[in-house]
Amino acid sequence: MSDRTNPSPEEEREKRETAEERESAALRENAAVRENYSRTLRAILWIIRFFWRVKVHGKENIPEEENFIACANHISIFDIPVLSGSMPEKSLRYMAKKELFSTGLGRRFFGGFGAYPVDRGKGDVAAIKTAISLLREGETLAIFPQGHRYPGVDPRETEVRGGAMLIAKRAGAKLLPVYLKTKKNRCRIFRPVEVYIGRACDAASLVEEAGGSVTEAMKRFFERTCEMGETGEWN
Numbered sequence: 001m002s003d004r005t006n007p008s009p010e011e012e013r014e015k016r017e018t019a020e021e022r023e024s025a026a027l028r029e030n031a032a033v034r035e036n037y038s039r040t041l042r043a044i045l046w047i048i049r050f051f052w053r054v055k056v057h058g059k060e061n062i063p064e065e066e067n068f069i070a071c072a073n074h075i076s077i078f079d080i081p082v083l084s085g086s087m088p089e090k091s092l093r094y095m096a097k098k099e100l101f102s103t104g105l106g107r108r109f110f111g112g113f114g115a116y117p118v119d120r121g122k123g124d125v126a127a128i129k130t131a132i133s134l135l136r137e138g139e140t141l142a143i144f145p146q147g148h149r150y151p152g153v154d155p156r157e158t159e160v161r162g163g164a165m166l167i168a169k170r171a172g173a174k175l176l177p178v179y180l181k182t183k184k185n186r187c188r189i190f191r192p193v194e195v196y197i198g199r200a201c202d203a204a205s206l207v208e209e210a211g212g213s214v215t216e217a218m219k220r221f222f223e224r225t226c227e228m229g230e231t232g233e234w235n
Contacts, residue, residue, distance in 0.1 A: 048085040051189050052078070056086045057232065058197035062176065067135050068200050069168050071225065072178035073155040074144035076187035079180055080113055083142055086178075086195040092142040093134055095127060128167060135171035143167070145222055152186050155229075160222045162215035168203035169214065175221060176200045179229035198225065198234030 048054060070092060072083055084092050091114055098117035100106045118127040131141055143164040150158050168175050177198035182191055201221065210217035228234045 044081060045085055045088060048081050052082055052187070053190065053192040054082055054085055054195060055192065056195045056197065058234070059087070061197045061199050061234070062087050062090065063174065063200050066174060066200070067138050067140055067171075068174040068176045069135070069164050070140070070142040070176045070178050071145050071164050071221070072142070072180055073222075073225070073229075074146045074149045075151055075180055075182065075185055076149055078187050079144070079149075080110070080115070080142075082180060082187075082193055082195065083178065084113055086197070090140045093131075093139050094142050095131065128163065131167045132171045135167070135173045141167075145218055150185070152184060154185065156223065156226050160218050162213075162218040165203055165207060165214040165218040165221065169207055173203065174200040175203050175206070177221065177225040177228060177234060179225050181229045196228050196232060196234075198228050 070083065070087070070090075072079065080094060080096075094110070094113060094115040095118045096110050096115040098119050100110050100115070101117045116127070116130060131143075134141060145160040145162075145164050146155065146158050147161050164175065167173075179196040179198075181194040181196065182188075187193070203217075206217040206221055207214055210220060224235065
C-alpha cells in the first residue's frame with residue numbers, strides 16, 4: 001500500500017477555509033486593538049503633552065501608507081505613551097516583557113496601547129512570528145532595540161539587539177528611526193522631551209550593506225539614530 005502524498009480536493013478546501021478563518025479572526029482582533037488604542041490615546045494624550053511637554057521633529061518622515069517598525073532608544077516606562085503621542089495617527093503595537101502583564105492594571109494599561117507580552121528569557125519565537133504577522137497584516141510596530149530601559153545612560157554605551165531588523169527584513173517592512181531626547185537621559189515630570197523622527201529605511205538593504213548580519217545592521221542603524229539626537233538631522 002503506497003502512502004498518499006497529495007491532499008484530496010476536500011482537504012485542500014478545508015485547509016483554505018481554515019487559513020481564511022484565521023486571517024479573518026486576526027483582522028477582527030487587530031481592528032479591536034486599534035479601536036481600544038484610539039480610545040486610550042485620546043483619553044491621555046493631553047496628559048502626555050502637559051506633563052512631558054513633548055516636541056516632535058520630523059513628523060513629515062512618518063510613512064502614511066507603508067507599515068513599518070518605529071525603533072527608539074529606551075529611557076523610561078513612559079517612553080510608550082510619549083512615543084504613541086508623537087504619532088497619534090498610527091496605532092503602534094509594542095512588544096513588552098510578560099512581567100508587565102502580571103497585574104490587572106498592567107494588562108489594561110499596556111494592552112490599551114496595543115502591547116503584547118514577550119518572554120525575553122526564552123527568546124520567544126512566537127512573539128517574533130506574531131510581530132511578522134502583524135506587519136504583513138498592515139499593522140505598525142514599535143520596538144526598543146536596547147531591549148531594556150537605560151535611564152541616565154548614553155544610548156551609545158548600551159548593547160542593541162538585532163530582533164527589530166530581523167523582523168522588518170522578513171516582513172518586508174521598513175525601520176523608522178526615532179530618538180527620545182531629554183536632559184541627562186532621565187524622564188521627569190514637567191521635563192521637556194524632544195522626539196526626533198528620521199527617514200524610514202529598508203531593512204533588507206541595511207542588512208545587505210552590513211554583510212548579511214542583522215546585528216551589525218542594527219548597530220549601525222542605532223548609531224545613526226543617536227547621531228540624529230545630537231545633530232537634529234538624519235544622515
